Amino acid sequence: MTLENAFAEIQQFWPGGLPFAFGRGRAASRLSAEFGRPLPPDLVTYLDSVAPAEDVEFATVGNPLQLYGLARLGPQQPGYSFNPLTQQPLPDWNPAFFLLADEGADPVVLDLGQPAAGIQKLLHGAGSWDEGATIADTLGQFLLCSAALHHALTAFEDEPVVDDARGFNLAPQAAAWLFPRLKAWAGPHYSAWCGDFDNT
Known part of the structure; x- marks a missing residue:
């Protein structure tokens, strides 16, 4: 990219x-x-x-x-x-x-x-x-993925991460926005950007 x-x-x-x-x-x-x-x-x-x-x-x-x-x-x-x-x-x-x-x-x-x-x-x-x-x-892919993760963590829910009995999850609105986009944008490096979350 x-x-x-x-x-x-x-x-x-x-x-x-x-x-x-x-x-x-x-x-x-x-x-x-x-x-x-x-x-x-x-x-x-x-x-x-x-x-x-x-x-x-x-x-x-x-x-x-x-x-x-x-x-x-x-x-x-x-x-x-x-x-x-x-x-x-x-x-x-x-x-x-x-x-x-x-x-x-x-x-x-x-x-x-x-x-x-x-x-x-x-x-x-x-x-x-x-x-x-x-x-x-x-570099373009790196900057795009960095900006997208930042956006998901700051632009949707007040608490963007839910850490409870169901696991360590990105909140629903942020997840619905981020995960499909990073699957396209990050390609084989998707897990490097979203692997911390259990709901990917």
Whole structure:
């Protein structure tokens, strides 16, 4: 899914049309130089025309997803690629990882060495950065699914999650809106977005 197609879908449901103002930061050349490698075309479009100027939060079932603003993007990421106390790189971090966001310190990355592998959410505290899953094939799919989950959790019932004897469920109106859409939009990554709920 392209960024253009993703935002066309988002504009159909997001109040005001867009979840954030496009930064139009023309940051791809700078970041390509900082990483010392060419960036995939989809990421170039995102960095030059779409990425927000400031961090943006999307609601999730647990910790919010923090989408990084332009000023925060780069190869030197405290706690992931870089130790701010020792001022040294952290050796277990893949220098090809482009950190886009995090969810409760779980990094969301695009591997510049394997961009076709898609957007991955890795697990912090697992002893290595080998643990995680692909959550989207493209940046557009990632942003659309993030926006859709946020919308389901904030735009319908006052209590969007029902946790009782019947399980951990998304409330009925939110579920009726979200699940069929994410089955279409997330495709094989549906469980990465809806797997927390028992009523999917």
